[in-house]
Amino acid sequence: MSAQAAATGDMPQSPIPGGGVPIITVDHLTMRFGGLVAIDDVSFQAATGRITAIIGPNGAGKTTAFKAVTGQIKNHAGSVVLQGQSLDRLSTAARVRAGLALSHQIVRPFRDMTVLANVTLAGGSAKTAGPWSALFHRDRRPEEAKAVGILARLGIADAAQALPGSLPLGYLKRLEMARALALEPTVLLLDEPLAGLNHLEAAALADTIAAINREGTAIVLIEHNLGEVLRVCQRLVVLDAGRVIAEGAPDRVMAEAAVQQAYLGRREASHA
Amino acid sequence: MTATTASGITVRPLDVGAMVKEAGITALVIFALSAALVGFETTDIPGGIGINTRFDDVAVVVILGFVGRIALVLLRQHRPGPVLIGAPLMAVAMLLMLLAEPLFGPETAVAIAPFVPFQDPVVLWGLLIVTVIILVRAVLSRRHLDSEETAEAREVRMDSIAAQVQRAARFLGPLLLVLAVIFPFMPMANRQMLDIGILVITYIMLGWGLNIVVGLAGLLDLGYVAFYAVGAYSFALLATYFDYSFWICLPFAGLMAALAGVILGFPVLRLRGDYLAIVTLGFGEMIRVILLNWYEFTGGPDGLSGIPRPSFFGIAEFSRRSENSFHGMFGLEYSSLQRIIFLYYLILAMAMVVNLFTMRIRKLPISRAWEALREDETACRSLGINPRNTKLTAFGIGAMFAGFAGSFFATRQGFISPESFTFIESAVILAIVVLGGFGSQIGVVVAAALLIGLPEFFRELQQYRMLAFGMAMVLIMLWRPAGLLAHREPTIRLFGRGGRAEAES
Numbered sequence: 001m002s003a004q005a006a007a008t009g010d011m012p013q014s015p016i017p018g019g020g021v022p023i024i025t026v027d028h029l030t031m032r033f034g035g036l037v038a039i040d041d042v043s044f045q046a047a048t049g050r051i052t053a054i055i056g057p058n059g060a061g062k063t064t065a066f067k068a069v070t071g072q073i074k075n076h077a078g079s080v081v082l083q084g085q086s087l088d089r090l091s092t093a094a095r096v097r098a099g100l101a102l103s104h105q106i107v108r109p110f111r112d113m114t115v116l117a118n119v120t121l122a123g124g125s126a127k128t129a130g131p132w133s134a135l136f137h138r139d140r141r142p143e144e145a146k147a148v149g150i151l152a153r154l155g156i157a158d159a160a161q162a163l164p165g166s167l168p169l170g171y172l173k174r175l176e177m178a179r180a181l182a183l184e185p186t187v188l189l190l191d192e193p194l195a196g197l198n199h200l201e202a203a204a205l206a207d208t209i210a211a212i213n214r215e216g217t218a219i220v221l222i223e224h225n226l227g228e229v230l231r232v233c234q235r236l237v238v239l240d241a242g243r244v245i246a247e248g249a250p251d252r253v254m255a256e257a258a259v260q261q262a263y264l265g266r267r268e269a270s271h272a
Numbered sequence: 273m274t275a276t277t278a279s280g281i282t283v284r285p286l287d288v289g290a291m292v293k294e295a296g297i298t299a300l301v302i303f304a305l306s307a308a309l310v311g312f313e314t315t316d317i318p319g320g321i322g323i324n325t326r327f328d329d330v331a332v333v334v335i336l337g338f339v340g341r342i343a344l345v346l347l348r349q350h351r352p353g354p355v356l357i358g359a360p361l362m363a364v365a366m367l368l369m370l371l372a373e374p375l376f377g378p379e380t381a382v383a384i385a386p387f388v389p390f391q392d393p394v395v396l397w398g399l400l401i402v403t404v405i406i407l408v409r410a411v412l413s414r415r416h417l418d419s420e421e422t423a424e425a426r427e428v429r430m431d432s433i434a435a436q437v438q439r440a441a442r443f444l445g446p447l448l449l450v451l452a453v454i455f456p457f458m459p460m461a462n463r464q465m466l467d468i469g470i471l472v473i474t475y476i477m478l479g480w481g482l483n484i485v486v487g488l489a490g491l492l493d494l495g496y497v498a499f500y501a502v503g504a505y506s507f508a509l510l511a512t513y514f515d516y517s518f519w520i521c522l523p524f525a526g527l528m529a530a531l532a533g534v535i536l537g538f539p540v541l542r543l544r545g546d547y548l549a550i551v552t553l554g555f556g557e558m559i560r561v562i563l564l565n566w567y568e569f570t571g572g573p574d575g576l577s578g579i580p581r582p583s584f585f586g587i588a589e590f591s592r593r594s595e596n597s598f599h600g601m602f603g604l605e606y607s608s609l610q611r612i613i614f615l616y617y618l619i620l621a622m623a624m625v626v627n628l629f630t631m632r633i634r635k636l637p638i639s640r641a642w643e644a645l646r647e648d649e650t651a652c653r654s655l656g657i658n659p660r661n662t663k664l665t666a667f668g669i670g671a672m673f674a675g676f677a678g679s680f681f682a683t684r685q686g687f688i689s690p691e692s693f694t695f696i697e698s699a700v701i702l703a704i705v706v707l708g709g710f711g712s713q714i715g716v717v718v719a720a721a722l723l724i725g726l727p728e729f730f731r732e733l734q735q736y737r738m739l740a741f742g743m744a745m746v747l748i749m750l751w752r753p754a755g756l757l758a759h760r761e762p763t764i765r766l767f768g769r770g771g772r773a774e775a776e777s
C-alpha cells in the first residue's frame with residue numbers, strides 16, 4: 001500500500017494522502033470498449049472520514065471507473081481491495097454485501113414500488129441477500145423506520161408514498177442515494193448526486209453528504225458541480241480521456257496547469 | 273346527416289355495405305376454420321374409421337357468425353334496437369329447442385329434431401350463452417348510450433372490478449374452502465364428482481405452485497410438468513422398490529423435485545423472458561424423453577405400476593380385508609368411496625399448504641426481491657441481491673410443490689407413465705396461471721375450475737377443449753392481457769396497455 005502511495009507521488013510521508021484510514025484501494029484499472037480506452041491505469045483510494053471527488057469532462061471515464069469498482073463491467077485490468085479483501089473475483093451483489101454501495105448516474109428506481117418501498121427493500125438488503133434469510137424474516141418495521149429517516153435526511157420524505165414514475169429527476173437522484181445509504185455501506189460511491197437539483201437543494205445535499213462522511217462512511221463522489229465539490233471534498237482526482245491527470249488536495253490540484261487546461265480551460269473558453 | 277343524442281354522442285348514418293362486408297369476412301373466416309374441424313367427423317364403424325359429413329352444421333355456424341357480427345357492428349355504432357329484438361328471439365328459439373322434451377313431451381321433441389342444428393345440446397347451450405351476452409351488451413349500450421367508454425376507461429373499470437374481486441377473495445376464499453371441506457358429504461357427491469374435485473384441486477395446487485415461479489418471480493417456465501414428473505417417479509420408485517410409506521416418500525419426492533429444479537435452473541436462469549421459456553420447454557421435454565428411454569429404471573413407455581395407495585396416516589388401510597382397516601377402526605361399513613374421500617382431503621390439504629405458503633411468502637423479503645428482480649436486475653445487484661440465487665429459490669420452491677402434487681398423482685393413479693407428463697400439461701397449468709391473472713390466488717381457482725372442471729362435466733366438450741382453450745387465450749390477450757383477475761397494488765397504472773411487456777423484456 002505504501003508502494004502505491006509512493007506511486008501517486010503526492011504525499012510520500014503519510015500512507016494516506018489527505019488523512020483518514022484507508023478503506024478501499026483501487027489499483028491500475030484499465031478498461032477498453034473495442035478500440036476506445038475508457039479508463040487507462042486509474043488508481044485512487046478512499047478513506048473513512050474523507051470525501052474523494054472525481055472530476056473530469058464528459059466521457060472522461062468516471063462512470064466507467066465506478067462500474068469497474070462495483071463489478072458492473074467485467075474484463076477490466078486492475079484490482080480493487082476493500083478493507084484488505086480483494087473484490088476482483090466477486091459479483092456485484094457480493095461486493096455490495098462486502099460494504100460497497102453505488103448510486104447510479106442514470107437512475108434505476110423500481111417503478112412499481114413506492115419511494116419508501118424502494119428504500120425499505122435496500123434497507124432489508126441483509127435479509128434479501130441470501131435466499132434462506134429472505135425466506136425466514138418477516139418483520140420489516142426496522143427497515144421501514146430506517147428508510148423513513150433516510151428520506152427525511154435527504155429531503156424527499158414528502159414523496160415517500162409516491163411512485164418514482166411521477167417524480168422529477170432531482171427526487172430520483174436522491175432516491176438513488178437513499179437506497180445506497182440504506183445499505184449502510186462502508187464505502188459509498190455517488191455518481192453525480194447533485195444533478196437535477198437547484199442551488200439550494202444542491203448545497204443542502206452536499207452538506208448532508210459531508211455529514212454522512214463525518215459519521216464514518218468513506219465517500220467517493222463524481223460531480224460536475226465544482227463549487228459544491230470544492231466546498232466539501234478533501235481530496236480531488238481529475239480524470240481526462242481515461243487517465244488520472246492530477247490528484248491531491250483540492251486547492252493544489254486546481255492550481256495545476258494540466259487541470260486548468262484539460263478541464264477548466266475548456267470551460268472558461270466556452271464561458272467567454 | 274349525423275344525428276346527435278341528447279348527451280352529445282354522434283350516431284353516424286349506418287353504412288350497410290361496410291357492415292355486410294365485415295360480417296361477410298367473419299363468416300368466411302368461420303367457414304375456413306370450421307369446414308374441416310366441424311364438417312367432418314370420424315366415427316367408428318366395424319372394420320375401421322368412417323367419416324361423417326356435417327355440412328349442415330357448418331352452414332348454421334357460418335350464418336350464426338354472420339348474424340352475430342352484424343349485431344356487434346350495430347352495437348358498436350350505438351344502434352342496439354335491432355339487437356334488442358333479434359337476440360331475445362334467438363334466445364327463446366334455442367331455449368325451446370333445448371327444453372322441448374321436458375316442456376312439450378317426447379313427441380314434440382322427436383318432431384322438431386330434424387330442425388335442430390347440432391347433435392350436442394352443449395353447443396346450443398354455448399350459443400345461448402353467447403346470445404345472452406350480446407343481449408346484455410345491447411341493454412347496457414342502450415343505457416349507456418351517453419357514455420362511450422374508451423378502451424382505457426374500460427381497462428380502469430376492469431382493474432377496479434378485479435381489485436374488488438380480490439378484496440372479496442378475503443371472504444370468498446374461506447367460503448370456497450368451507451364448501452370444499454363439506455363437499456364430500458353433500459348428497460350430490462358421488463364417485464364421479466369426487467374424482468372431478470380431486471382433479472381440479474390437483475391443478476389448483478399445480479397452478480399455485482407455478483404461480484410462485486411465473487406470477488411472483490416473473491420467470492416464464494414452460495417445462496413445469498417436468499418437476500411434476502420427477503415427483504411422481506421419485507415417489508413411485510421409492511414406494512415400489514423400498515416399500516416406504518406414502519408419508520415418508522412424500523417429502524423425499526418433493527425434495528428430489530426441488531433438487532431437479534435447482535439443478536435445471538442453475539444453467540438456464542441467466543436467460544430471460546422468451547429465451548427462458550424456450551429452454552425450460554426443452555428441459556421439460558428432456559426429462560420426459562429420459563423417463564421414456566431409461567427403461568431399466570423407469571420402465572420406459574410401460575411406466576411404473578403397482579404404486580401403493582396411501583394409508584390412513586400409517587395406522588389403517590383402505591381395504592376390505594385387512595387387520596387394521598379404516599372402516600373397522602371407525603366402525604363403519606366398508607365403502608370404496610372412503611379412500612376417494614381420503615384422497616380428496618389429502619389433495620385439499622396439500623393445496624392449502626401451498627396456498628398458505630404463498631400467502632405468507634408474499635409478505636417476506638424474498639417476495640419483494642422477486643418483485644424487484646422482475647423489474648431491474650442491475651438495480652437489484654446494486655442492492656446486494658443475487659439474482660441467480662433469488663430466482664433459483666423460486667424455481668426450487670415451485671418445483672418442490674410440483675413434486676408433492678406428482679407424488680399425489682402417483683399414489684392416486686397407482687400407475688404412471690411418461691404419457692402423463694407431456695408438454696400439454698405444462699401448457700394447461702400455465703394457461704391456468706395466465707388466465708387467472710399472474711399472481712392471483714383466487715384467479716387460479718377460477719381458471720382451474722373453468723379449464724379443468726367444466727370440460728370434465730361436459731365430457732362431450734372434450735374434443736373441443738383445445739379449441740376452447742385457444743379461443744379463451746386469444747380473448748384474454750385481447751381483452752385483459754394481464755389476466756382475468758389481475759390487479760396489482762398500487763392501483764395507478766404506469767404504463768399504457770402493452771407497457772408492461774416493454775418494461776419486462
Ligand SMILES: Nc1ncnc2c1ncn2[C@@H]1O[C@H](COP(=O)(O)OP(=O)(O)OP(=O)(O)O)[C@@H](O)[C@H]1O
Pocket residue numbers: 033036038056057058059060061062063064065105
Ligand atoms: N458500455 C460501453 N460501451 C462502449 N463504450 C462505452 C461504454 N460505456 C462507456 N463508454 C465510453 O467510455 C467513455 C467513458 O464513459 P463514461 O460514462 O465513463 O464517462 P463519464 O466520465 O462518466 O462521463 P459523464 O460525465 O458524461 O457521465 C465514453 O467515451 C463512453 O462513450
Ligand SMILES: [Mg+2]
Pocket residue numbers: 062063064105191
Ligand atoms: Mg458518468
